[in-house]
Amino acid sequence: MKGLSLHELQVLHTVIAKVADRINRLATDTTHGASWLTRQAISTLSLAAKESQAETVEQFIDELRQIVRTLTTARPGMVSIANYACLFLSQVLAAKHQKDLPTLKSHAVAKGMELIKASKQALSRTVEYASGIIKDNDTIATCSYSSTVCQVLAVARHKDTKFRVIIAESRFGGTSYGEITAAELAKHLIPTEIIADSNIRHKISGVNKTLLGADAVIASGYVVNGIPSLELARASKAKQIPVYVVCETAKFDFYGYIHEYPQPGFDAVPLNLCKALITEKGTMTPDLALAYIQQKAEEMAQMLVE
Numbered sequence: 001m002k003g004l005s006l007h008e009l010q011v012l013h014t015v016i017a018k019v020a021d022r023i024n025r026l027a028t029d030t031t032h033g034a035s036w037l038t039r040q041a042i043s044t045l046s047l048a049a050k051e052s053q054a055e056t057v058e059q060f061i062d063e064l065r066q067i068v069r070t071l072t073t074a075r076p077g078m079v080s081i082a083n084y085a086c087l088f089l090s091q092v093l094a095a096k097h098q099k100d101l102p103t104l105k106s107h108a109v110a111k112g113m114e115l116i117k118a119s120k121q122a123l124s125r126t127v128e129y130a131s132g133i134i135k136d137n138d139t140i141a142t143c144s145y146s147s148t149v150c151q152v153l154a155v156a157r158h159k160d161t162k163f164r165v166i167i168a169e170s171r172f173g174g175t176s177y178g179e180i181t182a183a184e185l186a187k188h189l190i191p192t193e194i195i196a197d198s199n200i201r202h203k204i205s206g207v208n209k210t211l212l213g214a215d216a217v218i219a220s221g222y223v224v225n226g227i228p229s230l231e232l233a234r235a236s237k238a239k240q241i242p243v244y245v246v247c248e249t250a251k252f253d254f255y256g257y258i259h260e261y262p263q264p265g266f267d268a269v270p271l272n273l274c275k276a277l278i279t280e281k282g283t284m285t286p287d288l289a290l291a292y293i294q295q296k297a298e299e300m301a302q303m304l305v306e
Helices: 006-015 017-028 034-051 057-074 079-093 101-131 147-158 177-186 197-203 229-238 286-305
Strands: 138-142 163-168 192-195 209-212 216-218 222-226 243-246 266-270 276-279 282-284
Touching: 017 034, 017 057, 034 057, 034 079, 034 101, 034 147, 057 079, 057 101, 079 101, 079 216, 101 147, 101 243, 101 276, 138 229, 147 163, 147 177, 147 209, 147 243, 163 177, 163 197, 177 192, 192 197, 197 229, 209 229, 216 286, 222 229, 229 243, 229 266, 276 286, 282 286
Parallel strands: 138 163, 138 209, 163 192, 209 243, 243 276
Antiparallel strands: 216 222, 222 266, 276 282
C-alpha cells in the first residue's frame, strides 16, 4: 500500500480494518498464483461494499474507487486484479443513478460474487483446453509457480495421461518456486525433476512441450511471468520445443497498466518465442492474442468516450 495519500489512508481506515488487512496480505502473498489472488481481490471489494459505513452514494463510490486503486497498485504486475477490479467498479457506477444506497451496496456485493464465478469458469475452461495438449509419454518443461499450470497438469494426470515434468528451480529471494511447483504436482503423483536455473539449456533435451503461466500479457508483445521464464523460453525455442502460455484473457493488459520492465523476480518473455496462448476462449497464436488486446482496448476507449 505504498504511495497512498493521507486522505486515501483515512478512507481505507473508515471502511474497515479487515479490508486493509486483506489488501496487505494480498500484496505480500508469495504462495498463490495470480488467478487465486484475483478472486481474493474481488472478494475484498465485495467485503468492502458489504461493510461500508458510507452515508451517501457518493461516499460509497469514493470508498470503492480508493480500494480499487489500492488493490491495483498492491500487485502492479498482476493485470487480472486490475481488470476485474475496474470491471467491478464500472458495474457499480452503471447502477449508481438507479438505486438507493442500501440497494447499491447489495448490488455491489452481488456483482462481486458474479465476477468470482466468472473467474472460476474462465479458469476451468482454460485448464480443460490446455490439458488436452498433453499426451502419453510427454516430457513437459515449466518453471516458477503457476497455479494454473499446476491445475492443467493435475487434470491431465487425472485423465490417466502418463507424463513427467522437468521444473527449473526458479530461485528468487531465497525461495525455490520450482520446489513449490514440484510439491504441488506430487499430490497428484506426477513424476518431476527439478533442475538448476543455470543448467536449463543442457537439461531440456527430450522435452516435448514447455508450459508457462502468466501474470500479464501486454500489448507490446510480451508475457510477464516468474523467472527464469525468459531463459526457459529461449532454450526451448533453440531446441524447437513449442512453448505454450496458459492463462485466462483477464490477464491480457487491455488498459495499458504495465509501462515498465517487470518487477524483480519476473521476466518479460517475447511472444515470438511462443507457439500459442491457451485461454478460456481457446488457443490463440501470438498475433491473434495481440489483435484481441488491441480490439478490446479500442472498445473500452470508445465506451469511455460515450
